[in-house]
Amino acid sequence: TSKSELKRKLLVATSIFVNLFVLCYFKYAYFFTDSYNTIFNTDIQVFNHFAQFANNIAGTHFTVDKILLPVGISFYTFQTISYSVDIYRKQIAPVKNIVDFGFFVSFFPQLVAGPIVRASEFIPQLYQPYRLTHYQFGLAFFWILNGLVKKVVIGDYIAVNFIDRIFQNPMMYTGFENLMALYAYSLQVYADFSGYTDIAIGLAILMGFTLPVNFNSPYKAKNVGEFWKRWHMSLSTWLRDYLYIPLGGNRGGSWGTWITAIIIIAFVVLLSGKMMVLYIFIWLALLMIFLALWIKSFKEWLVTNINLLITMLLGGLWHGASWNFVFWGGLNGLGLMVYKLWKKISPYEKYNNFLAIGFKVFVTLTFITFTRIWFRASNMEITWQILAQIKSNFRLDLIPEIISNYKMVFFLTAIGFAIHWLPSKTKTWYKEKFIYSPIPVKILVAVLTVFGVYQAMSSELQAFIYFQF
Helix, strand or coil: CCCCCCHHHHHHHHHHHHHHHHHHHHHHHHHHHHHHHHHHCCCCCCCCHHHHHHHHHHHCCCCCCCCCCCCCHHHHHHHHHHHHHHHHCCCCCCEEEEEEEHHHCCCCHHHCCCCCHHHHHHHHHHHCCCCCHHHHHHHHHHHHHHHHHHHHHHHHHHHHHHHHHHHHHHHHHHHHHHHHHHHHHHHHHHHHHHHHHHHHHHHHHHCCCCCCCCCCCHHHHCCCCHHHHHHHHHHHHHHHHHHHHHHCCHCCCCCHHHHHHHHHHHHHHHHHCCCHHHHHHHHHHHHHHHHHCCCHHHHHHHHHHHHHHHHHHHHHHCCCCCHHHHHHHHHHHHHHHHHHHHHHCCCCCCCCCHHHHHHHHHHHHHHHHHHHHHHHHCHHHHHHHHHHHHHHHHHHHHHHHHHHHCCHHHHHHHHHHHHHHCCCHHHHHHHHHHHCCCCCCCCHHHHHHHHHHHHHHCCCCCCCCHHCC
């Protein structure tokens, strides 16, 4: 590590730039090319310069007219950025050799779908002796079985037999079916993603490593702010510590804020393919500047929330360059901003009895569920079709028949939410019971679990949702 502060800043900036460039090249090359062709009426084709370079140097024969997205690139890009930044902040010392760095970046249990592991959390474990106690073995075994049940028995079953059908053609189904598909998808994406991280955490324990918790019963959240503290925690805290706080947090905007805002606006303009969108943004910016100069309270609100909205929009674009992800990130950002205002005037904020908590949890789950329309739908047309069906073709008279036809789907959905909402003490109790049970009991539970997984498996077994990111 350099002792020159200027050199340290240049090195960390170079590292961040290179990582983001590689991410953008593989993940957004088609987006930028298509947007450029749309705006300037050209017909430029994607060309894989890395493949061409390898062909010239090594005599290989990689295809140069196609760019394949490396599985999980977003996750290990963020990990390598955390390595550079954590060293710059002097939170860790550099690794002793390139092999150790490669092991950190390519640690296979969480490589393709997280949790996002920070260098400061993982690298010190590289130099500790391998250790696996009886308790750790039981815990690892529990997480692996738990993850398999979540993913295959619950997530895949309700996806293949209900959710995917609705999202493929919403107009063929009633508004009630569309609405139930949205709530079921909230369960599916949780079961799928948290199931993967449970398995990853369990495998890591068996290898002698501890990975961070990524989910903390997110659908118990009583508001949007609490939800994002419980959901995909490794990404939420990463964005907070490496983006939101460096931009200024709730203290106000910085040069980084405005540069990041310009980048987001450029993305949205390219996404639309129309210069008119840029003009709209310019007018909105001028309007906000005018209001900020004229109304002091609006200026304070804008200053304290601009970084929050930018962080959520970038979180959306991190998932992919499409209008759906822009809407999804923007709606969640607006949800956080509105809640910050609402909690100051809400007469219900002080109530924490069973009914009040239940109502808050339901409202939060419903908001998160409806924003996920944009996350799941393949295009904006599907999104509007789902909303239209819920609004105008609900068909209350068909609800009993629908429930009867999809009784197993609704049963597993209800079981999934019921287990999710169990008190933390209850979950800890049965987890500890399994961990301290005799080996024969563990084997029996494992056999029964594998049998159940096998029975629930379908020929249309679903890939993990977050593999695409």
